[in-house]
Amino acid sequence: MSAVIETSGLGKSYGAHLAVESLDLEVGRGDVFGLLGPNGAGKTTTIRMLTTLLAPTVGSAHVCGYDIATNAREVRRRIGYVMQTVPYRGLLTGREWVEIEASLYHVPRSDVRRRAEEALEAVGLVVDADRRWTEYSGGMRKRLDLACGLLHSPEVLVLDEPTLGLDVQSRHRVWDYVREQRDRGATILLATNYLDEADRLCNKVAIIDRGVVVVEGSPAELKRAVGADLVQIKTDNAERLRAVVGGEPWIKDIVMADSGNLHLYVEDASLALPAVMRIGLEQGVGLEQMTYSQPTLDDVFLLHTGRELRESENAS
Amino acid sequence: MHWIQEVSALARRWWIELLRERLNLVFSIAQPAIWLVFFGAGVERAIDTRVIGTDDYISFMLAGIIAFTIVGNGVSAAMPLLWDKETGYLDRLMSMPIARSSVIVSRFVFQVAQQSVQILLVVAVALVLGVRIESGPLGLVVILFAAALLTMSVTAAFSALAYAVPQHGTFFAVVGFISLPLLFMSNAFVPLDAMPGWMSVVARINPLTYAIEAMRILVIEGWSGRVLSSLGVLTIAAAVCLAVGTREFRRQTGDRVRG
Numbered sequence: 001m002s003a004v005i006e007t008s009g010l011g012k013s014y015g016a017h018l019a020v021e022s023l024d025l026e027v028g029r030g031d032v033f034g035l036l037g038p039n040g041a042g043k044t045t046t047i048r049m050l051t052t053l054l055a056p057t058v059g060s061a062h063v064c065g066y067d068i069a070t071n072a073r074e075v076r077r078r079i080g081y082v083m084q085t086v087p088y089r090g091l092l093t094g095r096e097w098v099e100i101e102a103s104l105y106h107v108p109r110s111d112v113r114r115r116a117e118e119a120l121e122a123v124g125l126v127v128d129a130d131r132r133w134t135e136y137s138g139g140m141r142k143r144l145d146l147a148c149g150l151l152h153s154p155e156v157l158v159l160d161e162p163t164l165g166l167d168v169q170s171r172h173r174v175w176d177y178v179r180e181q182r183d184r185g186a187t188i189l190l191a192t193n194y195l196d197e198a199d200r201l202c203n204k205v206a207i208i209d210r211g212v213v214v215v216e217g218s219p220a221e222l223k224r225a226v227g228a229d230l231v232q233i234k235t236d237n238a239e240r241l242r243a244v245v246g247g248e249p250w251i252k253d254i255v256m257a258d259s260g261n262l263h264l265y266v267e268d269a270s271l272a273l274p275a276v277m278r279i280g281l282e283q284g285v286g287l288e289q290m291t292y293s294q295p296t297l298d299d300v301f302l303l304h305t306g307r308e309l310r311e312s313e314n315a316s
Numbered sequence: 317m318h319w320i321q322e323v324s325a326l327a328r329r330w331w332i333e334l335l336r337e338r339l340n341l342v343f344s345i346a347q348p349a350i351w352l353v354f355f356g357a358g359v360e361r362a363i364d365t366r367v368i369g370t371d372d373y374i375s376f377m378l379a380g381i382i383a384f385t386i387v388g389n390g391v392s393a394a395m396p397l398l399w400d401k402e403t404g405y406l407d408r409l410m411s412m413p414i415a416r417s418s419v420i421v422s423r424f425v426f427q428v429a430q431q432s433v434q435i436l437l438v439v440a441v442a443l444v445l446g447v448r449i450e451s452g453p454l455g456l457v458v459i460l461f462a463a464a465l466l467t468m469s470v471t472a473a474f475s476a477l478a479y480a481v482p483q484h485g486t487f488f489a490v491v492g493f494i495s496l497p498l499l500f501m502s503n504a505f506v507p508l509d510a511m512p513g514w515m516s517v518v519a520r521i522n523p524l525t526y527a528i529e530a531m532r533i534l535v536i537e538g539w540s541g542r543v544l545s546s547l548g549v550l551t552i553a554a555a556v557c558l559a560v561g562t563r564e565f566r567r568q569t570g571d572r573v574r575g
Contacts, residue, residue: 091332
């Protein structure tokens with residue numbers, strides 16, 4: 001079994017309210033797995049179950065082969081959990097927090113200093129390590145949090161909206177961090193509402209809504225399933241170009257736009273562009289401008305979860 | 317051993333926070349000694365020595381002041397746990413491979429240590445004011461032990477409350493309501509014999525009474541079998557409070573509803 005996280009029929013209800021209905025997820029070793037879904041879809045509840053903070057009411061889940069309900073201690077040894085809001089407070093310095101957390105993860109006493117230093121270095125906090133937490137900016141606080149997630153070199157990192165409310169620099173730092181952890185061999189479960197973030201980082205995403213998986217796959221697959229790429233061409237002879245490319249098998253649809261541009265709907269714009277250029281040259285059609293666009297994860301998301309805002313959380 | 321490492325790491329956090337809060341440190345360490353001086357100087361002459369059973373009101377009050385301090389400290393002992401619950405740090409701790417008991421035990425260890433310093437200081441002030449501890453230096457050790465048992469009871473009870481309440485407002489409302497009655501419904505300021513009947517009945521089921529009884533006998537009379545029986549009752553009270561505290565902690569960390 002290569003799945004690092006595996007849930008089957010995992011669900012959580014509070015009385016009549018169903019927070020997570022029945023979730024089947026499989027996260028493979030080394031995956032950066034994106035957990036997407038509208039607010040109230042059950043992302044945080046799912047994460048709280050996988051991090052052993054909540055007991056499921058139905059179904060089961062295994063992390064690194066250990067049952068979250070019956071073998072929580074083994075699960076906790078193997079996960080690093082970075083919560084949505086930074087939980088630290090008080091008068092300690094960044095370094096003191098990291099050292100205390102290292103001890104809580106049972107890093108041998110003689111290694112605590114070194115390990116704390118490494119973790120601080122990994123998030124670029126060495127210079128500010130001896131300043132008090134209260135003086136830290138939002139971005140620094142988040143980085144401290146991320147550093148603490150690394151102390152025991154966990155097999156699985158669970159990140160709950162790690163870039164929420166961060167500035168651009170801090171966001172890029174977080175992304176670098178995720179990539180570094182992936183390269184070190186960690187498996188990452190990333191809950192996020194930023195679809196560009198999921199697109200950048202994840203090799204696999206699952207969109208959940210009302211506590212079930214609505215759709216799952218690589219970002220590229222999902223986008224392809226939504227619709228065609230669009231190639232817009234400005235040319236001196238649109239009619240002729242339409243005639244000569246019309247027969248190609250990769251063309252899904254051709255529309256003459258009001259602007260006089262030709263719109264080609266194709267399976268894969270990256271292959272269509274050189275083909276169009278080649279045909280244009282061969283047939284003597286002058287191409288003046290070409291632009292293309294691809295569906296984004298936003299399109300995927302909206303297609304599968306609906307467009308309306310959900311104020312009511314009475315999903316059932 | 318992992319458990320000791322966990323407890324000492326958490327206690328280190330409490331320790332650093334206390335040291336950085338200088339005013340808090342000074343006030344909390346000095347408070348019982350100051351109370352003793354105020355009571356000694358201010359109230360002594362208004363007291364009928366036949367009621368309290370000794371000529372020396374300060375000797376009588378010493379145990380009461382220690383108990384008073386412990387109840388007050390119980391609130392500050394539970395407060396960080398309350399904040400940790402609300403800021404989410406408790407969740408973070410619970411996602412770590414640590415023993416559930418480490419969190420509360422670190423609080424006990426820290427609290428008992430801090431309290432022992434306070435008690436030694438108030439005893440030193442009492443000695444300067446002319447109090448003699450009849451049971452001698454070993455008696456002082458037993459006084460610290462009785463105080464530690466009471467500290468555990470109070471810390472556990474207030475921690476249980478901190479974990480049980482939906483939000484901190486309830487905690488402070490309840491604590492504000494019970495702290496003073498808890499003291500007045502004990503022998504902290506008045507001996508049981510001098511109380512109205514109903515009050516002495518209530519005082520007899522109050523664990524505070526037994527801690528004070530043990531400490532007071534050790535100061536005023538010296539060694540006695542009643543010290544042992546009081547400590548026995550106190551041990552049972554501490555065990556009950558600890559059980560309740562652990563239960564609330566488990567409930568809190570077991571399965572919780574949150575947004």
